[in-house]
Amino acid sequence: QLSDCIDRHLIICKFVAVKAIFLLACWLLASSIITAQNKLDIYHDFLQSQFGSSYTDKADFHDSVFHYDFSKIWTVKELNHVPDYLNPIRPEPLGFIGENYQRLCMHFSEITKNAEKKYEVKGKSRVRDNICDFKGYFKILLARQFDTPYYPGEEYTIDPRKITQGVLVGNYKLLEDSTQNHAGIFRGSFVSSFFITPEGTIEYNVTELFSDNYINNQFTGTWQPYHSENERTANWGDYRIPQSGDLDMGAGMFSPSDEYLQYGWQTYRDAYLSGGRNKEAIRLEQTKWWKVR
DSSP, X not given: OHHXXXXXXXXXXXXXXXXXXXXXHHHHHHHHHHHHHHHHHHHHHHHHHHHTTOOEXXXXXXXXXXXXXXXXXXXXXXXXXXXXXXXXXXXXXXEEETTTTEEOEEEEEEEEEOSSSEXXXXXXXXXXXXXXXXXXXXXXXXXXXXXXXXXXTOOOSSOGXXXXXXEEEEEEEEEEOTTSTTOEEEEEEEEEEEEEOTTSOEEEOOTTTTSTTOOEEEEEEEEEETTOOOOEEEEEEESSOXXXXXXXXXXXXXXXXXXXXXXXXXXXXXXXXXTTOOHHHHHHHTOOGGGOO
């Protein structure tokens, strides 16, 4: 009887273990499906915000592009293939943190490829007068090709028929120096656009740089202070900020709403959007704050 009881117990344990493994496998499969869908959603949302329906989704690059070093997409200072009437200098990212859209400045000083799809990142963040060093990583989760149409007679920064255009989707984690004031962790997802020239080089995608809807390097996520569970929304990007609600009232370019000027946006308005282009505001906006000790 004792041996029968032990056998029944072992059978029950094996059944429970098999069921647990089955449920875990189902959960992991579901998670991977959701993750894949999220990546595609980010990819399509990014393209639709610029092109509407005027783009053609191609297919994943899979491993065919990961031998390239994409670090210049996030660090390039002067853009290539830009016509004379456009400014080739890539501006510093625009960003906000928290419910009041407090201005957030992010500067990437060094990005190094250390694996096929992973990049080591160093830089600094600034909120008001508080500056923190950070280190972390970008991890590419999706690289996908798309095409945009060519219309004879239209003006293009570069002929879309001669290049291969693509989008990177990934996640990031940036850890600020915990010994510095008001430090924490940035984490979230990013989406960036590039193209491959006929010569086989990677370039920051400027094909729509002239457009009012132009964006690139869009980062959406949160910032969480060390030793606290209170997360804040923290988003930034090139030329526009993703998911910025009623902060951005601009039609032709980013323009902060009057309601939020007190949260770090007044000098931006005075420098770039006021009729007289305030010289002192321009000086402040162009200060390389990440070099100030």
